[in-house]
Amino acid sequence: MIELVEVSKRYGSGGEERWAVRHVALRVAARELVAVLGESGSGKTTLIKMVNRLIDPDEGSVRVDGKDVRAHDIVALRRTIGYVIQQAGLFPHQTVGDNVGVVPRLLGWSKDAIHARTDELLALVGLDPAVYRERFPDQLSGGQRQRAGVARALAAKPSVLLLDEPFGALDPITRAALQDELRTIHKELGLTTIMVTHDLIEALTLADRIAVMYRGELRQVGTPAELMTAPADDYVAKLMGMVRHQADALRELGQGQP
């Protein structure tokens, strides 16, 4: 369970101060997949970085499984939280296998254990270990890199997974395939997952609940159905109206023109 309690983050100082995140409260239940949805600059990335303490809030607190993240050793905390960023952020000087084994190596696992875990994870994300283990990131496609990034995040068996626009740079077919697999992995491993995205359809199809951010504020948290049927304010209503409009247009296309 992840709890963000009244967290705020300001940048700048004096008259130039700007709220990146302002009084946000969000609770993610165990085994839940929550999408944080927002435009760029809405504060969504700042919000999830508070969970693994890449950013500390100026006000409020963050708790994972009931314990304040600031009470943890920061490095130990991060090793128990999987973290995936856009374009994977793989280390270009290491093979795919070495990338996936990074955290187990930091944790001092035995060579055999790391090797076995690496192969297991590559298979889990759909990369044949025999083919891809010794390859370097620049020898992979964008989708394959992202798969390797997910495998790396899961290596030390974390219970929490943070994804920051993981599929943003992928073509639609690859993106759809990876979304499906993420959903499966999330369920199979019993993860508590927060995913940042600006893609409304992705949020609606993938998440248990969606948290809508706008200019640093949390406008609404709810299931996709709740957002559709009972938008909390004009911004959310406009967003949902757009989806409905697109869906209508698609349906007309499907029924065929005379």
Add this chain to the structure above:
Amino acid sequence: MTELLRGLPPLLASHFAIALVALATGIAISLPLALAIARRPRAAAGVLAVAGVIQTVPGLALLALMVPVLANTGGLGIGIPAFGFGPAVIALTLYAILPIARNAITGLHGVDATIVEAARGLGMTDRQILLRVELPLAAPVIAAGIRTAAVWTVGAATLATPVGQPCLGNYIFAGLQTRNWSMLLVGVAAAAALSVALDALLGAAERALAGRDRRRALYPAAALAALAVLVLGVLPQLATGDGDGSRSGGGVPAALRAGQRPAVTRVKLGAKTFTEQYVLVEVLRARLAAAGIAVEVASSLGSTVIFEALRDGEIDAYVDYSGTVWTNYMRREAGLPRWQILAEVEAWLAREHGMRSLGSLGFENAYALAIRRDTGAQLGLRTLDDLARHARTLAMGADYEFFSRREWAQVRGAYGLAFSRTASYDPTLLYDALTHRDVDVISAFSSDGRIAAYDLVVLEDPASALPPYDAMIMLGKKIADDARVSCALAPLRGALTAPLIRQANLMVDRERDKATPAAAAAWLLTEARIARPDCSGTLPP
């Protein structure tokens, strides 16, 4: 040529040693420094600015500057000698810092920030991020900086000669001073070859680092280690010749070394940067070696450096000129008779510095102003008074030092000399500058064989503004009272007459049928009819 090549190995080894030590020290300083400040833009800018300023100091000046710095700080407080290896390595290290630090900082800045953030998010500590992510990714850029520094260091190491450190610069400086172009070219070619070899090896290491198979980096590393062992270890032992800067006359009987009194068995000689000095140091070397004393030579020292080197015990003996000591170190005016100046100089050296003069060698090498014969005839110039009347239409050239020496101030003041233009030249090229009409007057040495060879006219000095310059052997404190050294060198007193030394200088300087300084020295000793020293009577029991 064979003799040149035989003398090469010890110079090459010594050259490689200073370059390598300086490069290694430069890396040891620059890399941690760059790592510490790479993420602090203001500190990084400050360090790079300082390193950049150091880089703009000309190499020769930076090396020479290390001598007074070390002399006045007690060797930076840890007793680093002010001459030789110490100042050379320190100056070259300072030179190596900029390219290494700049590339390291640039390389670390160039690492993709999202990759660093990913590493942090995975739970790497700052140290792990640095060692496992940032350094490996910046490695090719860092390696390129080390390569640049290696080439600069090998090149700049040739400038270590004037501070008394043997290196390939010995061939370059001596070749230039004695117009021995093959010697110069051998020095230059060896330095270039060393530079290219080192660059190629580091380049191979760099490519291996950038590549994916780290094991391949072992080959260039092994080759570099092999080269280091070869140059530093084996080559000096192969050296048998009397290459400039090498040790020679090492065959000291064991009985001598085992003597109870600390009799002198090893002497370090110094020489300034012109032909006569190269010849005279060979004369001293031959006499001492014949008396069974081991000799080391530091040649091409600047004329202030050499006096301080003797004073501080970095060298044991060299030949200086009475007028130089009188004017520049005693800061006296000219105007006394020649014998009186020599006597006062000798007394002052003994009193102030514990040095001993063995007396005049028998000739004077005075500063004199010389002109082409045709200029003299055309303008009717015979004396410096005549010259002063036409000086405004004439250009004067001199060696590096002359215009900043007190002699120049005195002669200019005495005659009111004001030339249309003055220019400094390398002493070797100075005579050519006169004959090719780039200048009309030069500062010449009265013992220089080229005055006659080029048919020049030396202008008279009726006001005696320039002091007399008796050549004299000066012994440092350590060997001033040694009986065997005196026995070997004292017979030279009064034996080298002006015509003899002029001929010996010309033998080395002339374009055809050139002799080496050692050959000229041998000729000189034969012509002067000085018997081989028999100093056995002076040996300790």
